[in-house]
Amino acid sequence: MRGDPKPVGLEVDNPELFADYAREQWMGGVISLGMYLFDRYVMPDFAFRVVEVTPDNAVMTRTTRVELKTQVTVDTTPQLRYSMKDIIGHEQVKRKCRLVLKYLQEPARFGEWAPRAILFHGPPGTGKTMTARALAQEANANIFLVKASDLIGVHVGDGGRRISALFESARSSAPSIVFVDELDAIGLARSFQSIRGDVSEVVTALLGELDSTDETSGVVVIGATNALPLLDDALRSRFDAVFEFKLPTENERLALLQQYASRLPLPLNADLYQLARRTDGLSGRDIRDRLLKEALHIAMLSDMNEIPSSIIDQVLESIKTKSTPDYMV
Ligand SMILES: Nc1ncnc2c1ncn2[C@@H]1O[C@H](COP(=O)(O)OP(=O)(O)OP(=O)(O)O)[C@@H](O)[C@H]1O
Ligand SMILES: [Mg+2]
Structure with missing residues (x-):
């Protein structure tokens, strides 16, 4: 599982629910001995290995019996490890995160005063996901990353089931962080929700889990959104x-440029102070991926042994003319 340094023991309290959940996601698929079944709904990068199957190479149907045998699963992805120190700026957020860290380390101490649900909001690429990962990393907690839109199922009832399965896993492997990204996709103001009944079902289930998660469980829910005003009031x-x-300030952009330029495989021949001034409005992600990475690739394609400032200028110009980000925050 992502963000976890050790194999995770997954305990399932409700085998029936687990079997339902398993049939639903792998129905119609051919199941062979030894294969890995990747979880598509609630636990990204989490896989279950088929240790027994009769008959072999059979198709999973509605009546297939499913049992969880061993309680240990595998970590299949290389880890992207972040620590709080890698996050540039966001001093206030980092300070507040220290409290969440304390809770994850000692949930019992907080009792009813636990910080249980936190909302991250801000423009894309400003470090929300990165911060959640760093927090999990530092608290040595598991992190369950889900996109809110993935919680909406094909059938009525799917969303609710997925959410309870998600929280069940989070509670049984506590301390853990449930990171629900793109919350605006499901947490739309009620007026929009009437269009889709399944969306309000997901929101109701999420609210229910938030309410019923015990304060001492060591589970923190972090929701993330780019569009705070669109969020349903009850959910918010x-x-x-x-x-x-927030988007980085000039000083923070300088620090971002310095941090990421120092990791480039080619030296960057540009005045970073001047560049920091000229990148107003760009996020941390823009600086790393749209500016530095793009410039690196152009230089590499031309077999250069450095990234000249002319390439940086050219890329920056194209970013600026392509789009002025129009964030809804
Ligand atoms: N404050 C920051 N300090 C260091 N790196 C940053 C910062 N902000 C963004 N980055 C870089 O940009 C990448 C993308 O950031 P991240 O995915 O956390 O953004 P986000 O806020 O979750 O965006 P979105 O709203 O699109 O999900 C990070 O992995 C990191 O490399
Ligand atoms: Mg994100």
Whole structure:
């Protein structure tokens, strides 16, 4: 599982629910001995290995019996490890995160005063996901990353089931962080929700889990959104705290440029101070991926042994003319 340094023991309290959940996601698929079944709904990068199957190479149907045998699963992805120190800026967010860290380390101490649900909001690429990962890393907690839109199922009832399965896994492997990304996709204001009944079902299930998760369980829910004003009020009010992620200031852009330029495989021949001034409006991700990475690739294609400032200028110009980000925050 992502963000976890050790194999995870997954305990399932409700085998029936697990069997239902398994049939639903792998129905119609051919199941062979030894294969890995990747979890598509609630646990990204989490896989179950088929240790017994009769008959072999059979198709999973509605009546297939499913049993979880061993309680240990494998970590299949190379880890992207972040620590809080890697996050540039966001001083207030980092300070507030220290409290969450304390809770994850000692949930019992907080009792009813636990910080249980936190909302991250801010423009794309400002470090929300990175911060959640760093927090999990530092607390030595598991992190369950889900996109809110993935929680909406094909059939009525799917969404609710997926959410309870997700929280069940989070509770049984606590301390853990449930990171629900793109919350605006499901947490739309009620007026929009009437269009899709399944969306309000997901929101209701999520609110229910938030309410019923015991304070001492060591589970923290972090929701993330780019569009705070679009969020349904009932959902928004369930969060204990709202952490805002702003676009980087000039000094922060300088630090981002320095941090990422120092990791480039080619030397960057540009005045970073001047570049920091000229990158107003760009996020951390823009600086790393749209500017530095793009410039590196152009230089590499031309077999250069450095990235000249002319290439940086050219890329920056194209970013600026392509789009002025129009964030809804
Ligand atoms: N404050 C920052 N400090 C260091 N690196 C950053 C920062 N902000 C963004 N980055 C870089 O940009 C990448 C993308 O950031 P991240 O995925 O956390 O953004 P996000 O806020 O979750 O965006 P989205 O809203 O699109 O999900 C990070 O992995 C990191 O490399
Ligand atoms: Mg993100």
